[in-house]
Amino acid sequence: MTDHAVLIAGGGPTGLMLAGELALAGVDVAIVERRASQDLMGSRAGGLHSRTIEVLDQRGIADRFLSEGQVAQVAAFAGTPLDISDFPTRHPYGLGLRQNHIERILAGWVGELEVPIYRGRELTGFAQDDTGVDVELSDGQLLRAEYLVGCDGGRSLVRKAAGIEFPGWDPTMSSLIAQVELAEEPEWGIHHDALGRHAFGRVEYEIRDGEIVYADSGPVGVVVTEEHVGATTEPTLHDLSEALIAVWGTDYGVHSPTSISRFTDMARQAAAYREQRVLLAGDAAHVHNPVGGQGLNTGVQDAVNLGWKLAQVVKRISPDTLLDTYHAERHPVAARVLRNTIAQVTLFRQDDRIKPLGDIISELLNMDEPRTRFAAMMSGLDIHYELGEGHPLLGRRMPDLDLVTANGPLRVFTLLSDARPVLLNLGEPGGFDITPWVDRVQMIDAKYVGAWELPVLGAVTAPTAVLIRPDGYVGWVGDLTHPELADALTTWFGPPTAT
Numbered sequence: 001m002t003d004h005a006v007l008i009a010g011g012g013p014t015g016l017m018l019a020g021e022l023a024l025a026g027v028d029v030a031i032v033e034r035r036a037s038q039d040l041m042g043s044r045a046g047g048l049h050s051r052t053i054e055v056l057d058q059r060g061i062a063d064r065f066l067s068e069g070q071v072a073q074v075a076a077f078a079g080t081p082l083d084i085s086d087f088p089t090r091h092p093y094g095l096g097l098r099q100n101h102i103e104r105i106l107a108g109w110v111g112e113l114e115v116p117i118y119r120g121r122e123l124t125g126f127a128q129d130d131t132g133v134d135v136e137l138s139d140g141q142l143l144r145a146e147y148l149v150g151c152d153g154g155r156s157l158v159r160k161a162a163g164i165e166f167p168g169w170d171p172t173m174s175s176l177i178a179q180v181e182l183a184e185e186p187e188w189g190i191h192h193d194a195l196g197r198h199a200f201g202r203v204e205y206e207i208r209d210g211e212i213v214y215a216d217s218g219p220v221g222v223v224v225t226e227e228h229v230g231a232t233t234e235p236t237l238h239d240l241s242e243a244l245i246a247v248w249g250t251d252y253g254v255h256s257p258t259s260i261s262r263f264t265d266m267a268r269q270a271a272a273y274r275e276q277r278v279l280l281a282g283d284a285a286h287v288h289n290p291v292g293g294q295g296l297n298t299g300v301q302d303a304v305n306l307g308w309k310l311a312q313v314v315k316r317i318s319p320d321t322l323l324d325t326y327h328a329e330r331h332p333v334a335a336r337v338l339r340n341t342i343a344q345v346t347l348f349r350q351d352d353r354i355k356p357l358g359d360i361i362s363e364l365l366n367m368d369e370p371r372t373r374f375a376a377m378m379s380g381l382d383i384h385y386e387l388g389e390g391h392p393l394l395g396r397r398m399p400d401l402d403l404v405t406a407n408g409p410l411r412v413f414t415l416l417s418d419a420r421p422v423l424l425n426l427g428e429p430g431g432f433d434i435t436p437w438v439d440r441v442q443m444i445d446a447k448y449v450g451a452w453e454l455p456v457l458g459a460v461t462a463p464t465a466v467l468i469r470p471d472g473y474v475g476w477v478g479d480l481t482h483p484e485l486a487d488a489l490t491t492w493f494g495p496p497t498a499t
Ligand SMILES: Cc1cc2nc3c(=O)[nH]c(=O)nc-3n(C[C@H](O)[C@H](O)[C@H](O)COP(=O)(O)OP(=O)(O)OC[C@H]3O[C@@H](n4cnc5c(N)ncnc54)[C@H](O)[C@@H]3O)c2cc1C
Pocket: 009, 010, 011, 012, 013, 014, 015, 032, 033, 034, 035, 043, 044, 045, 046, 047, 099, 121, 122, 123, 124, 151, 152, 153, 154, 156, 157, 177, 263, 281, 282, 283, 284, 290, 292, 293, 294, 295, 296, 297, 298, 299
């Protein structure tokens, strides 16, 4: 007997999103979270990229975030802004919204879906066998689940205890990030020197006409690069003061910190996202420098890739080999994020031979084609899972088209709000007997009259039918007479039910 089908260690953005996905699929899921409340100490992510907004839109919750944040052109590469306002998406922008708000809104959604959260307790160890995982909590409670997912951040206990390697690059730089009060006026804005990048800005800001406009008073956000790499203790006000003096010759009378934390350019990725009944997602699976604002976004999208697959496996709809596609699809995505953060951090170095390289990259990014490609990468809109040869839509995100159906107009994304797959037939109605999958897959006959346009690729031929997975990626393209349709349905959504 298990207490829950799935236990998630960690209720940060990744764990919350995964819990929501599993709950939508009707899976008994619970979260174990060390923090007593959802409150977040310190500065973390500052917003969402376009693809993450789309993913939330697929579940019908994007407006909760959009109504609290400020839309803006947020994509950039090594400091060069990348405008996506001409991209073929309903959300050709990013969203400025701090992580504490993102987590609060996600936690509200997960609460509506009635996911239990064991709060104020840590997962301290586990043991897995052929049928499940025994999990131990810090208060001595024991829980058994069929699967355990480590969404427990960069220092993941789940990853370490599962014996999963975490290879990568050691840090070459170290920065402190803090929210403080200053007795004296600092030099506002972003500055570069031989040590690296430093910045002062008011914590409170708003975005006016796409520009960040900081408040005139209130607490100050500080980022300062440290002289030395490799500190092993938690940073203190004294460390912050010393780092400021090393750069500015003064600490500006820094006092009353509400948070001080450290980040580096360490880049590491789990060698495997799955070890039998234990899986990893989010920072537990990949860590890198915050440049480009990609960590939270990647974690939330890991969760959306894993959720429906894990749900089908615990509901015995699909064999557990479906879980291997999670690593196969998501490992390359984070590997690319690590690669681009390493490149960006290098371009920020104040080395007189790297500066011209940065200038050349910036010139390139001001040309349309490189701008389009890099903007699609940074916003997550170009993600392509390798699902073989075929129509360009295969393995790519399904656009949120305005369809016409017998029952009136319909947006594609609204079809995904319950995280159920869709066989969308845009050709002649009928022609395929969906009955053996009808308990799992919705079949919709619709018409679409507009152009088919994908980010970067531009116009593509209109498909006759597409099989859309619950994560919004296209798993098959063809017409309903193709015999491979039954294979595709079986691959993604399990064997046909005998009728
Ligand atoms: C300065 C900075 C700026 C950033 N800016 C951006 C940005 O603009 N955009 C972006 O996308 N990302 C950004 N990031 C990265 C982003 O903050 C992380 O990628 C994101 O928080 C990862 O979410 P997660 O849920 O995977 O992990 P976490 O947010 O680390 O959550 C892990 C959770 O697990 C809990 N936990 C840990 N161990 C245990 C345990 N043993 N038992 C129970 N619970 C446990 C923790 O309390 C925590 O709630 C930034 C990060 C930093 C440091």
